[in-house]
Amino acid sequence: MARSVTTGAKIGWSIAAWVVALLIFFPILYAVITSLKTEQEAIAGFSLIPSGTFENYITVQTQRDYFKPFMNSVILSVGSTILALIIAIPSAWAMAFAPTKRTKDILMWMLSTKMMPSVAVLLPIFIIFRTFGLLDSRVGLTIMLTLINLPIVVWMLYTYFREIPGEILEAARMDGASLWKEIVYVLTPMAIPGIASTLLLNIILAWNEAFWTIQLTTTNAAPLTAFIASFSSPQGLFWAKLSAASTMAIAPILILGWFSQKQLVRGLTFGAVK
Amino acid sequence: MGSITLKNVQKHFGEAKVIPSVDLEIKDGEFVVFVGPSGSGKSTLLRLIAGLEDLTGGTITIDGKDVTDAAPAARGLAMVFQSYALYPHMTVRKNIAFPLKMAKMEQAAIDKKVEAAANVLNLTDYLERRPSQLSGGQRQRVAIGRAIVREPSAFLFDEPLSNLDAALRGTMRLEISDLHNQLKTTMIYVTHDQIEAMTMADKIVVLNRGNIEQVGSPMELYLTPRNLFVAGFIGSPRMNLLTGDYAKAKGATTAGIRPEHLTLSKESGTWKGRVTVAEHLGADTFLHLDVEGIGQMTARASGEFGAHHGDTVYLTPDETRLHRFDDKGLAIKA
Numbered sequence: 001m002a003r004s005v006t007t008g009a010k011i012g013w014s015i016a017a018w019v020v021a022l023l024i025f026f027p028i029l030y031a032v033i034t035s036l037k038t039e040q041e042a043i044a045g046f047s048l049i050p051s052g053t054f055e056n057y058i059t060v061q062t063q064r065d066y067f068k069p070f071m072n073s074v075i076l077s078v079g080s081t082i083l084a085l086i087i088a089i090p091s092a093w094a095m096a097f098a099p100t101k102r103t104k105d106i107l108m109w110m111l112s113t114k115m116m117p118s119v120a121v122l123l124p125i126f127i128i129f130r131t132f133g134l135l136d137s138r139v140g141l142t143i144m145l146t147l148i149n150l151p152i153v154v155w156m157l158y159t160y161f162r163e164i165p166g167e168i169l170e171a172a173r174m175d176g177a178s179l180w181k182e183i184v185y186v187l188t189p190m191a192i193p194g195i196a197s198t199l200l201l202n203i204i205l206a207w208n209e210a211f212w213t214i215q216l217t218t219t220n221a222a223p224l225t226a227f228i229a230s231f232s233s234p235q236g237l238f239w240a241k242l243s244a245a246s247t248m249a250i251a252p253i254l255i256l257g258w259f260s261q262k263q264l265v266r267g268l269t270f271g272a273v274k
Numbered sequence: 275m276g277s278i279t280l281k282n283v284q285k286h287f288g289e290a291k292v293i294p295s296v297d298l299e300i301k302d303g304e305f306v307v308f309v310g311p312s313g314s315g316k317s318t319l320l321r322l323i324a325g326l327e328d329l330t331g332g333t334i335t336i337d338g339k340d341v342t343d344a345a346p347a348a349r350g351l352a353m354v355f356q357s358y359a360l361y362p363h364m365t366v367r368k369n370i371a372f373p374l375k376m377a378k379m380e381q382a383a384i385d386k387k388v389e390a391a392a393n394v395l396n397l398t399d400y401l402e403r404r405p406s407q408l409s410g411g412q413r414q415r416v417a418i419g420r421a422i423v424r425e426p427s428a429f430l431f432d433e434p435l436s437n438l439d440a441a442l443r444g445t446m447r448l449e450i451s452d453l454h455n456q457l458k459t460t461m462i463y464v465t466h467d468q469i470e471a472m473t474m475a476d477k478i479v480v481l482n483r484g485n486i487e488q489v490g491s492p493m494e495l496y497l498t499p500r501n502l503f504v505a506g507f508i509g510s511p512r513m514n515l516l517t518g519d520y521a522k523a524k525g526a527t528t529a530g531i532r533p534e535h536l537t538l539s540k541e542s543g544t545w546k547g548r549v550t551v552a553e554h555l556g557a558d559t560f561l562h563l564d565v566e567g568i569g570q571m572t573a574r575a576s577g578e579f580g581a582h583h584g585d586t587v588y589l590t591p592d593e594t595r596l597h598r599f600d601d602k603g604l605a606i607k608a
Contacts, residue, residue, distance in 0.1 A: 170326050171359035175420070176347035176376035185372075189363040 028250065034243035042239040056244035063241075064230065066248055073223035073249075075138055076213070077206035080145035081199055084153045087146070089195070092157035093183055097166060107158065110151040118148075118211045129216055138221045141213060145206045153202055160194025161187070193263070200260050207253045224249035275337045276427035276460030277302045278323060283332035285318055285484075292318050293484040295332070300428075300462065300477075302337075305454050308464045309471040309507070310481035316464045317432055319481070323462065324353050324430050336427060347376070352421035353430040356437060358413045360405040360420075366392075367401040370419045377424075391419040394456075411442045418453070428460035435470065447473060468508055472496070480504050502603035505530050511560055511572045513597070520568065526598035526606055533560065533574040535595040538581075543588030547571065549581050563587060 022029075034042050035057070036050035060066065095103050125144070126135075134140025164187065172186045188195065210225040217226050228249050231242040257264070278300040285293040293315050300306050308316040321327045323334060325346035333342045341349045352373070360369050370391055374384045392398045395415040405413055414434060421429055431450070435443045451474050454461050465471055471478050472492045480487040480495065480503070488500040492508075499505035505513050513530045521529040537543070538561070547563035550570075559575045573589060581587055598606040 165357060165359065167355045167357050167359040168361065170346075171353070171355060171420075172361075172372075173326065173346045174324060174351070174353045175373035175424070177372075181376065186361055190361075192363075 028254075031243045031246045031250075034240055035247045037240050037243075039238060039240045042243070043237070056240045057248070060231075060241055060244045060248065064227065066227070066245075069222050069224045069227035070248075070252070072138065072221055073207055073225075073252075076141055076145055076221075076223050077203045079138075079142040080149065080206045081153075081202040083142065083146040084150050084202060085157075085195065085199060088150060088153040088157050088198075089183065089188065091154050092161050093187060095154075095158050096161035096164075097169060107155065110154060114148075114151050122215060125212075126215070134216075136217045136220045136222075141216055141221050141223075144212050144216065145209055148209070148212065149202050149205050152205070153198055156198045156201070157191070157194065160191050160198070163194075164190050196260075196263050200256070200264055204253055204257060275302050277337055278428060278460065278462075279335045280319075280323070281333045281335075283319070283322060283334065284330045285315075285322055285327060286330045291484065293322070293330075296484070296486055298479065298486065298489070300460060303458050303460055305451075305461045305463065305474060305476045306479060307471040307475035307477070308462065308479050308481055309468055310466065310487075311507075312466060313483070314481040315484035316466075316481045318484075320353075320430055320432055320462060320464045324351055325349050350424075350427045351430055352424045352426035352428075353432065354414075354417045354421050354434045356433040358405070358417045358437075360413060360416055362405050365402050365404055366397060366408070366416050366419075369405065369416055370397075370423055373420060373424045387423045388419075391422045394422070394453075395419050410438050411446060414438065414446060415449075418450075422453075422457070426459065428462060431461065431463040433465055434463075436465075436467070443470075450474065469510060472508070478508075480507060482507075498605070499530075499597065500605055502528060502530075502599050505597055505599070505605075511574070514571045516568055516571075518568070521598075524596065524598055527601040528599040528603070530597035530599065531591045532595065533572045535592040536571075536573040537590040537592065538573055538575050538579060539588045539590070540581075540586075541588065543590040545571075545589045547587050547589055549583055549585045549587060552581050552583060552585075561587065563589070565589065 033048060033050050036052050036054070037047075038051060038053055038055070041047065041051060095107065129135045129140055129144075132140070134143070168190070169182055169186060172182045177185060207223075208225065210229070213223050213225045214229050217223070222230075228242065228245045231238055231245050278298075280296055280298040283293060283296045283298075284291070296319060308319060310316045318327065322329055325341070325344060325348075329342055333340055335341065336349055336351075361372065364372065367388055370388045371384050374387060379387075388401070389398070392401055395418060397412065397415055397419060400408060400412060400416075405416065408416065417434070434450075435446050438446060447470060450461075450463075454474075463470070463474060475492055477489060478492055478495055479489050482503050487507075488495060488504045490498075495504055495508045499508060499513075502515065506515065509532055511533050513532045514536075516529045516531070517527065521527060545565045545568060547565035549561050550564055551562040553560040553562075554577065557577050559577055559579055559581065561573045561575055561581055563571050563573060565571045571589070573587075575581060600606050
């Protein structure tokens with residue numbers, strides 16, 4: 001028997017959902033509103049109606065070039081994601097289709113590294129970076145972002161690969177595919193939805209990563225997260241400009257997320273219902 | 275060519291000896307069926323031949339060449355899986371062409387072979403479709419097509435029909451037999467269905483707990499089962515296995531009589547039984563009876579016999595068709 005849902009309950013739940021959604025989105029919305037205020041308005045107190053000036057955006061762009069950190073963000077997030085996938089696809093293949101007694105332990109161990117506070121390894125990482133001359137370099141930061149997101153990428157891919165029937169890969173083996181061809185021609189195309197959502201999620205994670213990007217860069221390799229942070233400077237609080245910088249920093253990823261939301265949701269719920 | 279020899283083949287999964295030791299000779303062009311209940315090791319044995327599992331011990335030779343440690347593709351065998359195992363992201367054409375592409379064949383030659391295979395299997399109209407747009411029978415034919423184009427020395431079938439409905443199973447059974455007659459290539463076919471085994475095989479290998487119980491032609495197994503297991507497994511409905519006084523009188527621990535070797539009468543006979551269930555199939559009726567002094571028995575009557583639940587029926591065994599087994603379950607030779 002189908003549950004009957006009254007129109008009243010539907011409206012009630014819709015309102016509740018909108019309230020929760022608004023609550024989650026509010027900090028971003030308020031940043032956008034603040035970015036359209038003057039600095040005086042910004043510190044004056046809570047107000048949802050800005051004067052609508054675009055001055056902050058112009059100042060931010062003229063004071064510090066937005067384009068360079070933007071490009072850095074793109075290079076770091078896309079680069080680290082591709083690198084992570086290149087490492088993670090074969091790893092996840094091995095764990096999903098040729099598991100050993102220790103596979104579960106390795107997966108847990110990988111995940112456990114994500115439970116550790118990043119600051120705990122700041123010093124050793126900093127020294128390693130300094131020794132190898134990787135500080136404030138795109139290469140160094142790409143490697144760093146690859147490594148910190150790799151456990152999640154491997155886990156996600158592992159989950160998707162587990163859904164693929166092993167018989168299909170065995171068929172490929174019987175058909176004369178080498179291991180590499182099996183991964184390229186059969187496994188990867190079949191796992192495209194999963195790989196795509198992993199890719200998108202990882203780009204978002206890498207784009208928003210602030211701890212390491214701020215700690216390990218100064219100017220040359222600084223992405224948008226460091227760009228935002230640079231506005232909360234010792235010279236004083238510039239809330240409106242900070243908000244303008246934030247808006248500019250999150251806009252690209254927001255747009256990417258918006259266009260790929262179908263893929264993201266499909267990927268994240270992949271395998272939940274057979 | 276496609277003769278396959280297994281010598282002392284063993285497979286252990288940890289402590290479990292799935293295949294303790296198997297010796298088997300398969301001749302070129304033979305249609306061999308591995309049959310047995312689930313867990314009998316028939317699929318494992320096929321996968322060992324295919325190279326999808328590593329042997330724990332023993333050797334496998336194909337056409338005189340030792341392939342024990344060879345990669346699956348290097349053995350020149352093609353396999354059809356239970357789940358069809360088609361590549362869902364490729365069209366039928368690309369599915370069938372895949373093994374040829376892996377063998378780095380020229381595109382023109384690939385196209386020609388794919389067209390030829392599609393023609394044999396009535397798939398020409400479906401070449402541009404994806405597997406998801408095909409019916410179960412068509413998918414199975416694509417899987418067979420993918421196997422044919424490689425011109426393997428032997429085909430391996432792993433319960434290929436068990437996902438199909440009964441009617442389609444009958445048709446595909448004929449198609450596979452027909453294919454074997456056309457290609458005359460060695461085929462090894464795994465099934466748990468003794469009807470498939472009886473109807474298709476040149477040679478049946480009956481497996482139980484990883485051991486070969488008997489190897490022989492369908493009629494050999496039917497007429498002279500080597501032991502109780504084969505006697506009970508081959509033939510439908512199952513053979514009646516009688517212990518007790520009747521068997522003792524015949525000098526055996528167990529006496530076996532097939533349902534079709536009991537003569538039925540409504541007036542008189544050796545045994546008196548009461549019908550518990552009558553299964554009317556049309557031409558035949560299978561009677562499940564409660565027989566005095568013996569217990570449950572099954573008998574085959576003609577469709578016109580007309581017995582129903584609760585009726586009393588007299589049975590007389592054809593004692594020339596009696597099977598006798600000793601206390602170890604082995605057949606006693608007359």
